[in-house]
Amino acid sequence: MKARLIASVVLAASVVLGTSACNLVAPQATTKHYDASDGVSGRTGDLKIRNAMIIVDENGTDGNLVASVTNGGDAQSLSIQFGEGEDATVTTAIPEQSTVSFGTAEDDPILLEGIHAEAGSMVEVFFQYGDETGVEILVPVLDGALEEYSDLVPETASATK
Template sequence: MRARSAASVALASLVLAGTTACTFLTPQATLEPYDPSDGFGATIGNLEVRNALIVSEDGQTGNLVVVLANGTDRSMDVKLQWENADGDKVDQRVHLNADSIKNLGEDQQVVLTDIDTQPGALFPVFIQYGSETGKQLNVPVLDGTLPEYQGLLPEAPEAE
């Protein structure tokens, strides 16, 4: 009888170990870095790029919404670059003071014109500063359907 009990305990231990060992080998999803928002982010040297997205109604004109963070004791000029519908590269520079955060799209709009994309697509935007190697982000294009994006649609250019 004792042998049967010992065998039962051993078998139960093997079954338990076999069914729970998967968690030791499977990567935990909570340890995977991800962007918990609608936009994409990146780290370029000392520049933190967070929640980059474009808000556009018509796919021709869009507002680049992105948070740029400079945690260093030196200012930096950030280059934003994209291609228009004709394939020409368009550059825009944004100055970041030392130890500062800039919310583009809200306080200061970066309007992309003649971009030929559609809401729901991904649009490539290259971001770089100084001598750091830049990164191209495939930025999601969203429309103003959701209330949180209605106020971020690109402002019409002022008539001269």
Template structure:
């Protein structure tokens, strides 16, 4: 009788372990942190970098779509660095205390990275830092603009400046000739 009870308990324990064994030895996927969008995130002290991604039409220039969040009360002067075909490029920005500075949104100014020489589907290294804090290198995904949700975020060319007339001292402008009727004799 004791053997039957012991065998029943062992069978029940084996059945319970077999049915639910994966949850005992595997970590829960819901506890793993991940970036729930196309971009990547990072934190440098009080500066959060959120949803950073690059959108490119040609693999040479890309619109840097990103939000920088200052979690502190004082303004943060930060830098964004990358290495392009012409060498290292460093840009300086400021975000006010408890504020957000975004680039690339349809209503925000674009930050166009030149000379990236990277095709869509690749990861492009961008370094963010400020003050004496250790910066973070982000491997930013480069996406094409063929998807409809990204078409309006593609890098745009800066308008070509129009030449303006220059006043040169001593030079006077002569009036333009006007059409007149032929002189009569």
């Protein structure tokens, strides 16, 4: 009788240990960061750039940078460089301890003029502020083909005349 009891306990312990031990060595997918949307993320100092994407006009000439920036520190002036030369840098204020969204229908747009990028491509965008080391992010380029992005397409110069 004792042998049966001991065998049952050993079997139960083996089953419990065998079915739960995988969590000790297997990587947990829920602990890995990933971008759950069409945009990409990055970080420079106290600033976290989230869900960055560029929505281009029908010619791919100009783009609307859509992103959210969370500032965990003092107020900063964020520089966004998307090409070469002075005309390819945009600066925006990020208040202290806040999250600022731009490029959506409710928020101010950040227009990237003369970007010349096709939908489906990636554009190198450099984010930097103060003396902090900046971060270069490959930002996806989308167009207004999807309904949720159709109202984010920047107005072209010909459409405003």
